[in-house]
Amino acid sequence: MGTITRSFANNITTNGVLLPASLVNNSIANVTAYNAAVATGNMVLISSQTASNSASISFTTGIDSTYKEYQFWFVDIHARNDTVQFQFNGSTDSGSNYNVTKTTTAFEAYNLESGGSEALGYESSWDLAQSTAFQPLCVNNGNGADESNSGYLSLFNPASTTYVKHFISVSNANSASNYCINDFIAGYMNTTSAVNAIQFKMSSGNFDGTILMYGIK
Numbered sequence: 554m555g556t557i558t559r560s561f562a563n564n565i566t567t568n569g570v571l572l573p574a575s576l577v578n579n580s581i582a583n584v585t586a587y588n589a590a591v592a593t594g595n596m597v598l599i600s601s602q603t604a605s606n607s608a609s610i611s612f613t614t615g616i617d618s619t620y621k622e623y624q625f626w627f628v629d630i631h632a633r634n635d636t637v638q639f640q641f642n643g644s645t646d647s648g649s650n651y652n653v654t655k656t657t658t659a660f661e662a663y664n665l666e667s668g669g670s671e672a673l674g675y676e677s678s679w680d681l682a683q684s685t686a687f688q689p690l691c692v693n694n695g696n697g698a699d700e701s702n703s704g705y706l707s708l709f710n711p712a713s714t715t716y717v718k719h720f721i722s723v724s725n726a727n728s729a730s731n732y733c734i735n736d737f738i739a740g741y742m743n744t745t746s747a748v749n750a751i752q753f754k755m756s757s758g759n760f761d762g763t764i765l766m767y768g769i770k
Contacts, residue, residue: 594770596624601765606633609754610764613648616749618712620768625706625751627724627764632694634758636729639694639702640687643711643718643742644750651752652685653718657740659689666731683743687754690722691736694755695729701762702726704736711748718742 599615616623630639642651659679664671679689691702704724711718722738742748753764 597768597770599623599766599768601763603763604630604759604761606759606761608759609752611648611651611750611752612764612766613644613750615766615768616708616711616751617747620770621710622769623708623711624767624769625708625753625764626703626767627690627705627753628703628762629701630691630694630703630760630762630764631701632696632755632758632760634755635696637694637758638689638756639691639724639753639760640689640756641706641722641751641753642685642687643708643748644752645744645746645748646750648750648752651687651750653742653744653748654683654685655681655688655740655742656683657681657688657738659736659738661692661737662735663728663732666733670732679738681740687756688738688740689736689756690738691724691726691734693728693730693732693734694726697729700727700729706751708748708751714745714747717744718748 600612602610604610632639643653644651645653657680659676660674661676662673679692681688690706691704694700694702702724704722706720706722709719710716719741720739724736726734728734
């Protein structure tokens with residue numbers, strides 16, 4: 554038995570199964586193709602963008618009929634202006650205009666860093682009623698070094714030309730007033746046209762942070 558044959562045999566069980574030790578970074582890196590049937594997981598990263606003192610982040614490609622749900626995860630979003638809202642809007646013309654009509658609802662839970670000022674309640678000033686305005690996702694964002702927000706936005710079946718487009722968002726922030734704020738937003742884009750672009754921005758000024766777009770199988 555040759556050296557190569559013995560080496561290969563040492564990496565196989567008596568049942569003909571490869572041992573874990575036989576699969577190392579070098580061996581995987583040398584594979585040039587995988588079977589199309591290999592599962593890639595249920596949450597597929599499509600793209601990500603990082604803002605650095607940016608006015609907005611827009612996703613104008615990749616939102617189509619491939620997935621029934623798209624999730625946008627925003628991470629360490631930091632406002633350059635104080636006491637502003639992190640918000641979003643949709644587009645039906647690939648980003649030429651962000652003005653889709655929306656009806657939404659919102660509530661918030663919060664607690665002061667020092668305690669003693671906690672509450673849970675509906676926030677009527679954030680909701681929209683057949684409005685094309687940008688929808689707040691996280692309010693009272695501060696520009697302090699220890700102030701930022703993170704969360705996600707789920708958009709359902711945006712490519713449908715039959716139904717409206719439902720969405721849900723949950724976020725958490727260390728706010729401009731030193732509160733821990735947990736915001737819950739939900740609603741629908743009242744259009745039967747396909748929504749094919751999404752934009753995020755602050756209500757005023759620029760921001761930093763990363764937003765990732767996933768397709769959910």
